[in-house]
Amino acid sequence: MFHKYILVCILLFAFIIRVYGINWDQNQHLHPDERFLTMVVGAQKIPPSLSVYLDTAHSKLNPNNIGFSFYVYGMFPLVLIKYLVVFLRLDDYNNITLVGRAISALFDCGIIFFIYALTLQFEKHLQFDFRIKYVAAFLYSVMVLPIQQAHFFTVDTFVTFFMLGTTYFALRYYYDRKLWNLIVCGIFLGLGVASKINAIYVIPIVLAFLLPQNKKELLRAENLFHYILKVLFFTFVSYIFLRFFDPYLFQSNNFFIPTINPLFLKNILELQALSNPTVWFPPGVQWITKTKILFPLINLAVFGVGIVTFILAIFGAKDLLNKHRKFEVWLLGLWVLGIFVYLSMQFTMTMRYYYILYPFLAISAGYFLTTLVIPNLFRNLIITLVLLWPLSFMAIYTRPHSRVTASEWMYQNIPNGAVLAQEHWDDSLPVPLPNQNKTYNTVQMGVFGQDTPEKWIEINKTLATADYIIFTSNRGYGSIGSVPERFPVMSKFYTDLFAEKLQFKKIKEFTSYPTLPSCYMLHVACFMFDDQWSEEAFTVYDHPRVTIFKKL
Incomplete structure (x- = not known):
């Protein structure tokens, strides 16, 4: 009976530590990305009609039309915050930031829910121990990078939430083949891309989970045709929601013309050009001497996850791949490794780019900690060591900036x-x-x-x-x-x-x-x-x- 309340307790605990010290900079707006997004939301005007909202050239929700010609994020988080602060009558410089941080914390708690739900699917289909879903959710709740990002009004918590949700509903479709799971999966991907373009990283997972469980069936022409239809249907659903929640990604308001906004493409290319060791761009100087793979790995293990949790995750991944030789387990394992290597070979290897990997590390660490055969005294010692880093980090929110x-x-x-x-x-x-x-x-x-x-x-x-x-x-x-x-x-x-x-x-x-x-x-x-x-x-x-x- 008590089990029903464990997740609620974890979510409540996670939300409390994510909003604790929410005004960590005492209304001084000391995060430049937050400052930028706050200025955009403050300048936005709610359109008088749906047709104006969808009009890239005239909508006052479009940053390009209100003095912000360089904008590379998705629109969903900003539109959500704009409507919310107007409804709450908090549409001012300080409150926009604080509301944005609170919603960011909520979305990060949503990530915890999907960790629980994803692990529950493995419990049903791969006979995971029932405790793993709770341990994984808890371990993520105390990871430092998610705690820190939840204190920021940026788009990263939003896109990570939708990417993990996309993965969850794709996995559900893989198991039960129910159409509604595919529809919701498409909705989540559309909202993910509408938050930040890098949500497309989860597309390979979706395409793989649309495959039949017996892969040999795909060799038949009829099954291949059905697979293509499912991919097209999924793409259509994603496109509809992307068009509606980030209409300014596109050049026109015509749903049948999916031409990308040239200004957005220009901005993305400009941003990519700055991520180059030959360019004298101040934020890029720090990356010139950083070692590929090793530097982001150390930052992820020491600062983002915590050394103890990271060690648990590594051993958990080894055990998972050995004990559960299933397509879905290996797919997710290889995807996590592939995304890490890909990001670690780029010029800019900032920690938040790896945000989507944290839920999977939590599941892996939760698996190992739960299945590890040791006396409870040692297990409690491990949990204590896990908690030392996040609780130490929380100290920065107990004092003035x-x-x-x-x-x-x-x-x-x-x-x-x-x-x-x-x-x-x-x-x-x-x-x-x-x-x-x-x-x-x-x-x-x-x-x-x-x-x-x-x-x-x-x-x-x-x-x-x-x-x-x-x-x-x-x-x-x-x-x-x-x-x-x-x-x-x-x-x-x-x-x-x-x-x-x-x-x-x-x-x-x-x-x-x-x-x-x-x-x-x-x-x-x-x-x-x-x-x-x-x-x-x-x-x-x-x-x-x-x-x-x-x-x-």
């Missing part, structure tokens, strides 16, 4: 009118705070430009007038310092500055590291995990290191 704390200190300790030198590709400090009337003169240092004499003439002018240097994250020195051959002078500048060989001295540093739960619960100083060596995006949004130098 490091940039806010740094700003408070600056207002109290830096004199009015001081000149602050700051990097041009990062947020400047101090952020505006209530009851603070001091003003400062901020001058930008173009640190990511090529190390030309002209660049250094400008930087030296800036340093000559600056009273303080403010680094609001490791974005500049962390990236540039990794490629001294490309930035020889800039790299040496950072090295000398931190070694206090220049005319500036480090006077203050603000961090918000993951901390052991007992420490932040008791408000005592103890072990903190310095995670600044992770991928840049893991730290620079919600817990960056802020460093302040003062001219001697």
Whole structure:
């Protein structure tokens, strides 16, 4: 009887830790992607009719028509949030972000439900232990990357939810051949692509699960014809929902003309062109020296999943593939491996691109932890070790954002009118705070430009007038310092500055590291995990290191 409430408890627990600290940046909008999406939603206007909504050229929901010509995401998440904030009368800059984060948390809890449902299918058809579905759901609920992404108003939770839902309904169709499963599968893929284009990664899974369970039957012309019909029907359903929920992906509002919007294609090509080691694009500098496969694997294992859970997942995958030599198990296993390798061979290997792999790692880890024959004492010890990393990470949501704390200190300790030198590709400090009337003169240092004499003439002018240097994250020195051959002078500048060989001295540093739960619960100083060596995006949004130098 109690089993019926386990999933509810897991979902409730997951939602609580995903909305805990939901205003983690104290309304300062310190995540650039969030900031962009919030500005788009704020500028959107609800169309007066369905025909106007579907009109790419005239709808005021289309970012391209309201001043945002560069837009590469799907429209479904933004349209959903826009209608929701208007209905709730929360259509303002701060509340759009907070509502977006809350809905992001809900969608991530939806991922947990699909992990449970997917594992339940394996329980019915592959005789999985009934406990696996609960353990898998719980393990995902405490994975750090999903917790972090659920705190952000971005499209990633939406697309991952729909990708996993597509997989689930494709698997159900594979088992029971009921048409409604195929229809819902098509709906989910359409909504997934309407959230972000990379939802197409799950199409091979769908095409494989549309095959008959006896693959030899496909050799018959009649069965091959039926397979093609099913693929066409699935494509039609996906297309209808994609057209309706992301109409601006297409050039016209004519459902019978599926021509892609040329501006969207242009934007995608521009984005791809920036993901190139030969381009001097600031966010790309960090990737120039990163090792394919190894770097994303370390980030996934150490920061995203947690080392203990990752080890469980690896052993679980081995056992699953050995003990359940079924088409569906091997298909999903090879797909996970294939997606990981494909993404890890790209120039940009940011952690959130691997988001869709986390549910499958949770199922694999849950399988191994449940079937592992060990005393309960050791099993409980493993669970405790699993929980250490996510609970430590949650510490960052128990305290003010490091940039806010740094700003408070600056207002109290830096004199009015001081000149602050700051990097041009990062947020400047101090952020505006209530009851603070001091003003400062901020001058930008173009640190990511090529190390030309002209660049250094400008930087030296800036340093000559600056009273303080403010680094609001490791974005500049962390990236540039990794490629001294490309930035020889800039790299040496950072090295000398931190070694206090220049005319500036480090006077203050603000961090918000993951901390052991007992420490932040008791408000005592103890072990903190310095995670600044992770991928840049893991730290620079919600817990960056802020460093302040003062001219001697």
